[in-house]
Amino acid sequence: MKIEAKDLCKTYGGGENRVVALNRASLAIGPGDFLSIMGPSGSGKSTLLHLLSGLDRPSAGSVLYDGVNISALPDKALSAFRRRRIGFIFQQFHLLPVLTARENILMPLLLDKQQPNEEYLGQLAGLLGIKERLGHLPHELSGGQQQRVAIARALIARPEVVFADEPTGNLDSRSGGEVMELLRAVNRELGRAVVVITHDSRIAAMARRRLTIVDGVLSEVAQA
Numbered sequence: 001m002k003i004e005a006k007d008l009c010k011t012y013g014g015g016e017n018r019v020v021a022l023n024r025a026s027l028a029i030g031p032g033d034f035l036s037i038m039g040p041s042g043s044g045k046s047t048l049l050h051l052l053s054g055l056d057r058p059s060a061g062s063v064l065y066d067g068v069n070i071s072a073l074p075d076k077a078l079s080a081f082r083r084r085r086i087g088f089i090f091q092q093f094h095l096l097p098v099l100t101a102r103e104n105i106l107m108p109l110l111l112d113k114q115q116p117n118e119e120y121l122g123q124l125a126g127l128l129g130i131k132e133r134l135g136h137l138p139h140e141l142s143g144g145q146q147q148r149v150a151i152a153r154a155l156i157a158r159p160e161v162v163f164a165d166e167p168t169g170n171l172d173s174r175s176g177g178e179v180m181e182l183l184r185a186v187n188r189e190l191g192r193a194v195v196v197i198t199h200d201s202r203i204a205a206m207a208r209r210r211l212t213i214v215d216g217v218l219s220e221v222a223q224a
């Protein structure tokens, strides 16, 4: 799987209210990549994430997955594409409070009418250290554990890439570091590409490739 963003632009509003949220961003993401995108509030991080993951369409430019321009897919095809090939992790976890950890993790499969694979669920729960917590409700779990459940949910449909939007933003620094370590393990042991959006330079530094975004302009930080 190769993701190629070419000259992505996004503008909001018009006339005096026109905002250029993203200005000709180009980026290639390969199968084993682990990258962070860092920038201050309002710099265009969420906009870029939404375009890369097909949650929104660019004003100009394209996003290609293995050469297929997802921005040109009809809505229904794009939703199915996202369900099967992209995993999402959010700052606020977004677990359903009345469902157990196990039920939350399996939800994307149910929505896609797929049978759960118990062996893979066990592997994920083992990797993420939540095997003993699968029968618990979210409110019975710590923030770090809830985020681990959310990571398992993002991976259950075996997507090729996982986008994490400020995944440590709601956690103390220790739990945040642990979540980044787990994302590193997901990248290394499961071979998934991982893209982490953050405004925290310590979190950003844990990724293999680092990009920054300032006023909608994306650039890659040269590796030492």
Ligand code: ADP
Pocket (backbone or CB within 6 Å): 012, 013, 019, 020, 021, 039, 040, 041, 042, 043, 044, 045, 046, 047, 048
């Ligand atoms: P970040 O995620 O880095 O905080 P965003 O991508 O959310 O930044 O926003 C980038 C810029 O685009 C900001 O100036 C923001 O106010 C503007 N923006 C984002 N979404 C909208 C929208 N729906 N309508 C108008 N302006 C928007």
